[in-house]
Amino acid sequence: MSDSQAVVPTSSHDDIHNPALLHHFATEEQQKDASNLGMWIFLATEVMFFGGLFCAYLIYRHWYFGDFGAASKSIDALLGGINTAVLICSSLTVVLAIWAAQTSRRAIMLVMLALTMLFGLTFLGIKGKEYKDKFEEHHVPGATFSFEKVPIPGHPDQYANPQHAQIFFALYFVMTGLHALHMVVGLGIFSWLFWAAWKGRFTPEYYTPLEIGGLYWHFVDIVWIYLFPLLYLIDRHP
Amino acid sequence: MHDHSKSSPLKTYFMVWGALLLGTFLTYEAALIDLGPFNPVVALAIATTKALLVALFFMHLKNASERLLKLVVASTIFFLMILLFLTMTDYISRPWTIAS
């Protein structure tokens, strides 16, 4: 595992150095690599955090495939698809924002950051509509839950077991809810980034917070890339 | 430290963006065709390629200077697989009776 060791600081302390360089780092390079590595490790914890849910989903899908298919059919896959496209576009605008920062195109950077936040809000909007539909159809687990007489896809004469369907909806709400929560946190991060960019903090030499924010946003997008097929498209074929 | 200029040209970004949208469309269409047991396999394959595209190009993993970041990602996926597959060993083998 050869990796960069601290470089002996050739220049003494009184040279002109970046105000954002923290005292305990030798060079900007070391600080940037450190925050990059730190972010990737944080994403590792997030992968395992969602991993526990995917494990529960995998087990119950293995046990109750038919009921999961019936419950998944009741969710609007088109909305899910649009949401995926929205998140992919937001990932693009994040990357373009970073590119703009690297090539010091301040205007484009600000526009891209604003677009990213706009896409994030549209995603939450669509998600809100989905939750509202679920609420009206009484598919929210708990007292008001009802899932009577819903046929299992491929077996028209057989009805899904409401309790197993409730487990699907429990997992659906916990997984997409946790994802939406991460999306809200992402919007918070990007509004701070927008403010910092507005203040002109980011230069082609120093744009680490943008890079870190970008990594987080892309991770949230990747989680959704997996959530979409697994939750929405379990048993859609006729 | 980095071999080539940090920002890869816009062309790559837009190509990756297009591929991702295409992937989403493919996932949606593939789900509508009855492939029997292969439906989940296809869905996961497309999702994994999309995730790799985002990770390699958008998250600049591809031109990351040293192998440490790739190692972090690889070991995370390895441990996730442990969680998923070792738990499944129990759930798959529960109905088997001892053929004594």
Next chain:
Amino acid sequence: MAGNVDALYIFLLILSGMMTLLIFTALVYFAARYRHRKGVLAEQIEGSTPLELTWTIIPLGVFMVIFAWGAVVYFQQRTPPRDATEVYVVGKQWMWKLEHAEGQREINSLHVPVGRDVKLILTSQDVIHSFSIPEFRIKQDVVPGRYTVAWFRATKPGSYHLFCTQYCGTEHSGMIGTIEVMEPAQYEAWMSGGSTGPLSASGERIFAELGCATCHRSDSQGRGPNLQGMFGKPVQLEDGRIVTADENYLRESILDPGSKVVRGFKPVMPTFQGLVSEEQLNALVAYVKSLSPPSAPGAKNAAMSAPQSGPGQGNQVQ
């Protein structure tokens, strides 16, 4: 059964006793022998790869032997003999309810004759308990919503402790009982009194009461599969899977009929979730098992030994 667990335990005791002794004497000897003396410098030793490899490979080899021996004992503990008499055990918060196949019901005590294999079919009404008889070296968690199995053969008459070893609430330590092992003569005497007829008989009565007979008929015109002699045999399901018809399959089919529909039949059976208590469920399962005579080959590979899967639900307490 206790014998071979003890044998493995003694072997391991000796092995680890030797290892502990070896390490302790090495520590004490080195500490004394190489005590700090004026002017004597320590001799630097980098390490030796062959030595490292030896004390990696040898322990691994020894561990594999212990693993194999442990696994063999485990398989014996987990494979009840086919002709064992069956006792249905229901764990409830802070008491054990036991029912012999012959119909006797007991609370926190189990009377068994000496020398006969007893197969315990365990389930719980509320939380996870654990059926443990230390003297027989057996322990099996009792999981609500599912059957798990344990078996033992008592070799010496006497009274043995029964504990609940999985924490289950306030009276967890009160959920104890005794296993009374009796001479066959005493056992027969005990058996004669207080029996409401074999469990399968009460199972038949419930089978009729709940109207199961209307669909599950002995001839094959009924809308439900014919239950004669089906216990223990593999069953072809609607979606092509082959499942062994064991206790867990019967339980799941009663409480959640839609999950494993037999091929060629429609999923019209209503769920009995909440209408059937644990005891009635045991009786129904005993009745269906009695429909396929034990000597029938089908029952042979039904050794429902491994704790079965099946996500059957517990049901509301009557």
Next chain:
Amino acid sequence: MATATVPAVEREDYLNKEYGIASWLLTTDHKRIALLYLISITFFFFIGGFFALLIRLELLTPAGDLVQADTYNKLFTMHGQVMVFFFLIPSIPAVLGNFLIPLMVGAKDLAFPRINLLSWYIYIIAGIMMMHCMLTGGVDTGWTFYTPFSTAFSNTKVIEAGLAIFVAGFSSILTGLNFVVTIHRMRAPGLTWSRLPLFVWAHYATSIIQILGTPVIAITLVLVVAERALHLGIFDPKLGGDPLLFQHLFWFYSHPAVYIMILPSMGVVTEIIPCFSRKRVFGYMFVALSSIAIAVFGFLVWAHHMFVAGISVYAALVFSILSYAVAVPSAVKVFNWTATLYKGSIYYNAPMLYAFGFVGLFTVGGLTGLFLAALGIDMHVHDTYFIIAHFHYIMVGGALMGYLGGMHFWWPKISGRLYPEGWARLAALIVFIGFNLTFFPQFILGYLGMPRRYWQYPAQYQVLNVLSTAGATVLAVGYLLPMMYFLWSMRYGKPASDNPWRAAGLEWTVQSPPTTFNFPEQPVVTWEAYNYDEIDKNYQEEAQVVG
């Protein structure tokens, strides 16, 4: 061990640099954060210890006559939760790790000092939530929160305890993250991986587990809280859920968590033994890689906690064979420690006594683990006092002994004062005797079949329980002593020189206690790890010159 020159003039160091509450509560200096952690985990240690004493007193008599059944259930639950999540997991990484890793790798501070302080504040918030939960009713589900009891049948504050531990998990994640980035990115020039102290290797392995394991228990507790509040039915068999899924997800973290607790102690002992036998550690790379092997294999073995829980026979076989694989690296470590003593020049200072205690007791603890991994025996001894004795031998005999050894070994560096050697050796002896008297009888109790978590037990087990309670009181005295003489030494202890033990390692090249930025200028490492031959040669030359 004569102490070298004693600093005459009052030098500036991280303790006397600034005073006042704000300088402590808003510090980003890893050394001050380590002391903040030291105070908070000692507080929780004495709370957990108090519960332990109450449990032991209750078990003096077969009948439950000291406390009610419910109170007893809450006692052992909170003893478990406080000790595991609020003392053992943070103890060495957050105190000794925080203090020493920047010093050992030659850095001014950890990679993310502000996140380090955030980790302490998260720990304190979790601590307050836990204290509130305990004072207003406590929780009686056992530290394992098994469902469906915890989600449907317990009427105690499960949600609050679950959220407290959920929050405490993030403090552990952030510490792990900080360590990995610091070890990778901020090593002094010349400090290659094969020159790193094995304490740093051990913490690298621990951090891997903290990073990859803790999130899984965080999500599991979220599911338990969600199910208890909203009756979702994920773990409730009445609604189609599977209680075993909870056990899978819980033990996926909780088994690696026991390696979080023991690996740092192994690191401490691997520093102490070479220093007090004036010798290189035997097989450096094997000991280093065995730490990583324990961290990785630790994730493969969790279901040996569930052999009798109802998992399938074949899954039990898989996990039993993997559990034996994880035992091998621990065995390699024990053999290497013993081999390090060979042909050494051994001193019997307090840290060395604790290291001896550690190696001895950890061997017994580890070997009894082999009993439990054997499927046949686990059927008999699972959930009995055999298990309690096994994990206390590893936690109290191993992790706690290592922690106390480390505290004694680095106390001159932390406080700038020497602790009283005589008292320290006495305390080590009392702890060793008290420990064995407490937990060895429990092995026998376990094999006789006494179940764990029993409020009242059959009379035949009483004699061994009385022995165990007697041992517990001796152990309690043994633990009070170090706290007293450490505090005493803060004021009256002899000032310590930079390197009172003549130990190897960058942390001993700076003054004790160190200045806030540790190194006057960036050190460059040119020597191999544990170069005690060079150190002793230089010392002898100096002795002749001074002589």
